[in-house]
Amino acid sequence: TERGWVIKTAEKIMDNQIGIMPAQAVDSMKMAGINYYPASSPWDAFWEEFPEEQIAKDLITISELGANSIRIFLQHEYFSNLDTQKDGLEKLNRLMDMFAARDLKVIVTLFDLRGDYRFQNWSRDSVHLLRILDAINAHPALLAIDLKNQADLDFERAGRANVLAWAKALIVSARQAYPDVPLTIGWSDSSEAANLVEQLNLISFHDYHAPENLSARLETVREFAGGKPVFVTEIGHSRWSPIGERTQRQANQLGAQLKQLGSADGVFIWTLNDFEKIGSNIVGHRPWRKAQQKTYGIVTPEGIWRPAAKTFHAFNSEFTLVNSKGE
Numbered sequence: 001t002e003r004g005w006v007i008k009t010a011e012k013i014m015d016n017q018i019g020i021m022p023a024q025a026v027d028s029m030k031m032a033g034i035n036y037y038p039a040s041s042p043w044d045a046f047w048e049e050f051p052e053e054q055i056a057k058d059l060i061t062i063s064e065l066g067a068n069s070i071r072i073f074l075q076h077e078y079f080s081n082l083d084t085q086k087d088g089l090e091k092l093n094r095l096m097d098m099f100a101a102r103d104l105k106v107i108v109t110l111f112d113l114r115g116d117y118r119f120q121n122w123s124r125d126s127v128h129l130l131r132i133l134d135a136i137n138a139h140p141a142l143l144a145i146d147l148k149n150q151a152d153l154d155f156e157r158a159g160r161a162n163v164l165a166w167a168k169a170l171i172v173s174a175r176q177a178y179p180d181v182p183l184t185i186g187w188s189d190s191s192e193a194a195n196l197v198e199q200l201n202l203i204s205f206h207d208y209h210a211p212e213n214l215s216a217r218l219e220t221v222r223e224f225a226g227g228k229p230v231f232v233t234e235i236g237h238s239r240w241s242p243i244g245e246r247t248q249r250q251a252n253q254l255g256a257q258l259k260q261l262g263s264a265d266g267v268f269i270w271t272l273n274d275f276e277k278i279g280s281n282i283v284g285h286r287p288w289r290k291a292q293q294k295t296y297g298i299v300t301p302e303g304i305w306r307p308a309a310k311t312f313h314a315f316n317s318e319f320t321l322v323n324s325k326g327e
Helices: 002-014 043-049 052-064 076-080 085-101 119-136 151-158 160-177 214-225 247-258 287-294 307-319 321-325
Strands: 031-035 069-075 105-112 142-149 183-187 203-206 230-235 266-269
Touching: 031 105, 031 230, 031 307, 043 069, 043 076, 043 085, 052 085, 069 076, 069 085, 069 142, 069 266, 076 085, 076 105, 076 119, 085 105, 085 119, 105 119, 119 142, 119 160, 142 151, 142 160, 151 160, 151 183, 160 183, 183 230, 203 214, 214 230, 230 247, 247 307, 266 307, 307 321
Parallel strands: 031 069, 031 266, 069 105, 105 142, 142 183, 183 203, 203 230, 230 266
Antiparallel strands: none
């Protein structure tokens, strides 16, 4: 059956029978970053609308916050559709140039809003991946390619073996064409971060749990990472509550998380801006889910720092200090 064939392919990849190359080393700099969408154009609206003036202003704010990196998402449909893929690559290169001008490194996340792991799509997905890498593999702003955001959330629906086999096949494609480009997968939880640890260059996970025991979760991942860099690529707290916004609580919760992440190699918060438009295809139909997702921003629409932004800035001042010392 197709399902059985996929599993056998995964086994062959694990046995290094089709030429997978070892993961390369990653720069040892500490990365403090932000997951980014413009306030007016989040998720699937970003690349179509691409508000360049707003992006430029946001990048100034991000630099002022002491961040040295950023994580972006390439919506799969826009970058794979024949009518828009050329436009997408041109915009991506302009955006990468904007990052480089502000000395920001970027993690580029692929296959966003795409959950189809069927074997018959693997060749097409490999072509898509290589098209992106052809365009940006040598760009000075590129930090890493995140092959898939929270792929583990698709395990139940698509099958763990299918998802992991798909990821391994794409790793092979990327390694053979561009062995020096660092690869990661942003797992939704630290409990899944052991997946593909041998094949990835850096290990990354997200943590939206209560702050308690975050340092223990991080150290567990560091143990099985085997010396590879460990990034926590999404943390953050919404200001929303049923009784109204809780701005100071957002700062307190974020501070409690950041306090435990000093041994991480990279920390990326969600997110710079609030969002007015959030489609049901992003978080579902429940109103409270949409309200919660709208209010993760750490700056106001006017660019004024909320308490959480001040907390993030204070963390960055210490966290990235090791880079300036050359340690």
